[in-house]
Amino acid sequence: MVAAKSVPQNHLADPFEAVLRPPPDETPIQRDARILAEQNAKRISDAIDEQLRAERADLKKNRPDxxxxxxxxxxxxxxxxxxxxxxxxxxVAFQAERIAWRIVIYLNLIRSIRRILETISTELEEEVHEFLDSVGDEQIPASVPIDSEGHRIAAEKYSEYTVALAPVLELEGLLIRTLREDGDEDEATRLGDGSTPGWSTPRGEYAVRTTSNWKRVLSLRRSRSSRNSTSSPWWEDPSDPVHVLHRSRDAMIRLWKDDWVRRRLAERRVRLQESSGFYLNEIERITARTYTPTDEDVLKARLKxxxxxxxxxxxxxxxxxxxxxxxxxxxxxxxxxxxxxxxxxxxxxxxxxxxxxxxxxxxxxxxxxxxxxxxxxxxxxxxxxxxxxxxxxxxxxxxxxxxxxxxxxxxxxxxxxxxxxxxxxxxxxxxxxxxxxxxxxxxxxxxxxxxxxxxxxxxxxxxxxxxxxxxxxxxxxxxxxxxxxxxxx
Ligand SMILES: Nc1nc2c(ncn2[C@@H]2O[C@H](COP(=O)(O)OP(=O)(O)OP(=O)(O)O)[C@@H](O)[C@H]2O)c(=O)[nH]1
Ligand SMILES: [Mg+2]
Missing domain, CATH: 3.40.50.300 (P-loop containing nucleotide triphosphate hydrolases)
Structure with missing residues (x-):
């Protein structure tokens, strides 16, 4: 089914805890740099709080026109x-939030990959069933060898891609939890809890409750994303999700460009461009280590x-x-x-x-x-x-x-x-x-x-x-x- 976990276990427990903890081997210079950066982050956070307070007070005084x-x-x-x-x-505020959308865009991309795999798998199942029906013998076990050339190719393709893309599919549950706020357990994602490894779950759409602070949490996290220095960018953090995606980039591109897969999608009328399939044409750019969403990427990102x-x-x-x-x-x-x-x-x-x-x-x-x-x-x-x-x-x-x-x-x-x-x-x-x-x-x-x-x-x-x-x-x-x-x- 699914290959070994590629994401450290401690992250599955709390996606923020591990990145916020100071490294055990921190030198005094690194410590000073970290404290300075944390003070800066706090100043920004306090300024945002103050601005929000002022806006709310203003709104109370002046009813919107x-x-x-x-x-x-x-x-x-x-x-x-x-x-x-x-x-x-x-x-300006829109651009400041762009970085927070990175996780949503990754999720949109993974969802499209998952839909492709589900499509080719259903295809395979149906073909096997049709084959069993045509043979007309109910006693034949489901593991009956697929004899035609077409069925053999289907089985091989499916197995090749599910193995190659297992780490990407497994990342999905972690990213969903990253979108949630701490303690927000009854979060409005309708996805299952993501704890079952593999690509059978979670299904459906991503949603975060609108009272959630996810954009702000993820924007601030950017400045704290490294274990070595709080001012280092996220891509220097080896546990950042970008690395799993970056390593699986070629497999994703191969799947999306595969003529056989394209034919299966067309036959089953799966039109990924009608959902958040935009990013499939941009896998190289989106999975680059230093990828930062553009305004257009944010416009296309789907979050219910x-x-x-x-x-x-x-x-x-x-x-x-x-x-x-x-x-x-x-x-x-x-x-x-x-x-x-x-x-x-x-x-x-x-x-x-x-x-x-x-x-x-x-x-x-x-x-x-x-x-x-x-x-x-x-x-x-x-x-x-x-x-x-x-x-x-x-x-x-x-x-x-x-x-x-x-x-x-x-x-x-x-x-x-x-x-x-x-x-x-x-x-x-x-x-x-x-x-x-x-x-x-x-x-x-x-x-x-x-x-x-x-x-x-x-x-x-x-x-x-x-x-x-x-x-x-x-x-x-x-x-x-x-x-x-x-x-x-
Ligand atoms: N191609 C195309 N995609 C669009 C257009 N408008 C929206 N989308 C995409 O359609 C998806 C849904 O758009 P949303 O704006 O999230 O839809 P919504 O009405 O807010 O949906 P809910 O929050 O579930 O009520 C997103 O992936 C958008 O990028 C459009 O005019 N053309
Ligand atoms: Mg909406």
């Missing part, structure tokens, strides 16, 4: 949209939201008009998270609703009986017909247009999943126009306020350049409407 709620199903792109707002309005994330910022409106204080709420979109939406309805000035229109041939992760586009349309209908929200302007992002275009060009037909599409042409322009009209007419049909402002944008919110302009337009429109409503009061 504009409150925006991001809504939409899971994986629709809400958190990515929030990151775009952060990039535009608080770029559990709870509600708030982001605050201030926009200067020119010398005459002062500034406007904003707060954006990013909620979890999975079905078991939607109960948390309603408390925000009464108190917002605008809603941005995301509908990932590329997902017309996909189902919800939490309920495979439900088509994703159908779910988005139902959510949208619920939103526009909600009496509490009738005066709230709504911005609709028809998102993941980049994936939609790719999918249509690959020949996937909308009418096979949305019967009402009929025999209309299956090209990008016709499909986007149709879907825009569908969402627009649901609004007109169900809203109790036909005067409500509705803005519709085609988006691909992982695209930084294209989204920056849209975000600025949305921001200005919301500001304008807000000023208008203030004047009417």
């Amino acid at each position: 504009v409150r925006v709620l991001l809504l939409g199903q899971s994986e629709s792109g809400k958190s990515t949209t929030l990151k775009q707002f952060q990039l535009l309005h608080t770029p 939201t559990v709870g509600v994330v708030e982001h605050q910022f201030t926009i200067s409106m020119g010398a005459m008009r002062g500034s406007s204080h904003w707060i954006i709420y990013d909620v979890g979109g999975a079905r078991n998270q939607r109960h948390a939406w309603a408390p925000y309805f009464q108190d917002v000035n605008a809603i941005i609703f995301l509908a990932p229109i590329s997902a017309f041939d996909q189902v919800l992760a939490e309920d495979p009986r439900v088509n994703r586009l159908e779910d988005s349309l139902l959510l949208w209908r619920g939103l526009v017909s909600n009496k509490l929200l009738e005066r709230i302007p709504v911005v609709l992002f028809l998102n993941k247009c980049d994936l939609l275009r790719e999918k249509l060009e690959a020949g996937v037909r909308l009418k096979n999943h949305l019967l009402t599409y009929g025999d209309r042409p299956n090209d990008y322009e016709s499909v986007t126009k149709y879907l825009r009209n569908k969402f627009g007419s649901l609004h007109n049909q169900y809203t109790t306020n036909r005067e409500r402002e509705l803005y519709i944008h085609y988006t691909a919110v992982i695209d930084r350049a294209k989204t920056a302009g849209i975000i600025a337009d949305v921001r200005d429109a919301i500001l304008r409407l807000n000023l208008k409503s203030l004047k009417l009061m």
Whole structure:
């Protein structure tokens, strides 16, 4: 099954304890350097605490001028949209947090590798079963030798890759625990505890509770990551996860570039680019010892939201008009998270609703009986017909247009999943126009306020350049409407 553990045991107990402990053979010079660096880290930490205290006090005094709620199903792109707002309005803070995303990006990469291995394994199992069925003898044991050339290759490939990649898969549990805060045992990862070695667990998606301090903990940890000197970079720490990934880099690249594997993925319709598969094309760069995430890497990193994330910022409106204080709420979109939406309805000035229109041939992760586009349309209908929200302007992002275009060009037909599409042409322009009209007419049909402002944008919110302009337009429109409503009061 899985090769010997490649990660030291003491790390499995507490991922931070070992790196924070002073080395036993520390010299006086090293000790002084460590104490100095620790004092610096503490100063930074205290300054952040102070800043947070001031921001909270400020918020109590000055209620934010504009409150925006991001809504939409899971994986629709809400958190990515929030990151775009952060990039535009608080770029320095965004960049300071980049390093914390390294662990999430590693996890995204490992998850893609795990999905590939699961796919080729299921393939093998099915082939073996088909073979047994075709032989028609139930007495033949499951370990029956695979006789055809194809089956032999499948068995060999699977075994070769699972052995070569065992250390990577084993790293997953450790990285998940690293994302958790100490003592946060009922953490919202829905992954099993990661303690079972091997690639059968953990499954599912990564999530950290939004009250978790993970970004800050991981950012500070950077300055304390070496046993020799607290100011050394993380890659000088031999127990840093980058080393396992770096050593397994060639095996990961081989797996991803293997034509046989690609054919299996295509046959089983596994489209890794629809999840967090972006990093597979960048294995060399991401697993480099000194890898630091870029803004684009952070935008693409997938971490499921559990709870509600708030982001605050201030926009200067020119010398005459002062500034406007904003707060954006990013909620979890999975079905078991939607109960948390309603408390925000009464108190917002605008809603941005995301509908990932590329997902017309996909189902919800939490309920495979439900088509994703159908779910988005139902959510949208619920939103526009909600009496509490009738005066709230709504911005609709028809998102993941980049994936939609790719999918249509690959020949996937909308009418096979949305019967009402009929025999209309299956090209990008016709499909986007149709879907825009569908969402627009649901609004007109169900809203109790036909005067409500509705803005519709085609988006691909992982695209930084294209989204920056849209975000600025949305921001200005919301500001304008807000000023208008203030004047009417
Ligand atoms: N290709 C592409 N990927 C996108 C786009 N928008 C978001 N993604 C990716 O889709 C995944 C899900 O995006 P998130 O922003 O985490 O989705 P969410 O709506 O916050 O999901 P929950 O937190 O579960 O509610 C991430 O890996 C994003 O990088 C897009 O327009 N195009
Ligand atoms: Mg989210």
